[in-house]
Amino acid sequence: MSAKARRILTLNAISRKGLARLPEGYVVGNDVAEPDGILVRSHAMHDMAIPASVMAIGRAGAGTNNIPVKQMSERGIVVFNAPGANANAVKELVIAGMIMGARNLAPALCFVSRLEGDAERLHEQVEAGKKQYVGHELAGRTLGVVGLGAIGSMVADAAIRLGMHVIGFDPEITVEAAWRLPAQVKKAASVEDLVKHADFVSLHVPFLPATRDLINAERINLMRKGTVLLNFARDGIVSEPAVLDGLNQGRLHAYVCDFPSNLLRQHPRFVALPHLGASTEEAEENCAVMVAEQLADYLENGNILNS
Ligand code: MLT
DSSP states (O other): OOSSOOEEEESSOOOHHHHTTSOTTOEEETTOSSOSEEEESSOOOTTSOOOTTOOEEEESSSOOTTSOHHHHHHTTOEEEOOTTTTHHHHHHHHHHHHHHHHTTHHHHHHHHHTOOSOHHHHHHHHHHHHHHTOOOOSTTOEEEEEOOSHHHHHHHHHHHHTTOEEEEEOTTOOHHHHHHSOTTOEEOSSHHHHHHTOSEEEEOOOOOGGGTTSBOHHHHHHSOTTEEEEEOSOGGGBOHHHHHHHHHHTSEEEEEESSOOTTTTTOTTEEEOSSOTTOSHHHHHHHHHHHHHHHHHHHHHOOOOOO
């Protein structure tokens, strides 16, 4: 039994394996009053009144942009996250996204769902689809990875194993991430340098004032004709009007991302998912375990990791 039975408010469903890492006696739930800590996934906390009793917030994921981190720090509330805990899940979906873009899977699936007629008519339409949706392979193509943290470096590694060439750019790469990076990854001098030399561009940076519209019209115009752009990070890092122009002009073959867009939704080469990058049972457990342990360690012992 802990010295004081702490009270933890959960703002999203948090994996049971994670909650099991909290010390015995902790009171946990989505209607806990006067909480000592909060566990959250993607619930938007910017307009929320945070109770005065709160000492720490644990974000079961990597990005903390759903939390008013600066205001929390000013109030002395520690915010933890779970860097790397869902990186494998995101990496796998990025590879799926590259294949979706390169093999025209989204428009091909729509095409098949609209087919009708007898066996002979279906056969004719399948023959037409085979011609219409010819794609290309990943092997031998170049992937540009912007942001070489936990996710970016895993994406780079997986792409190399698929026979791709990889170039990377990260002005703030950590020593740990640099060690993790496969030696075959060539370093680009800038985002401009990277987009000029890639067939696929995948973004793995947080959403900050400095990364808003990181991919804009100027950078899209520098891309190779037919580039597949992938965004499994945050929607604000890509200018949607610039992407629409890029798709219409053929500079972009496809924009594959993990967010909806009212502007792009009708475009046949816009592929959007409902923020599924970290939505695997394994990633949800890993994130919940990491933040629950950090939160408890802070509340029990005052230790601070990943804040
Ligand atoms: C992240 O930042 O790691 C993801 O947004 C996690 C999530 O989907 O909750």
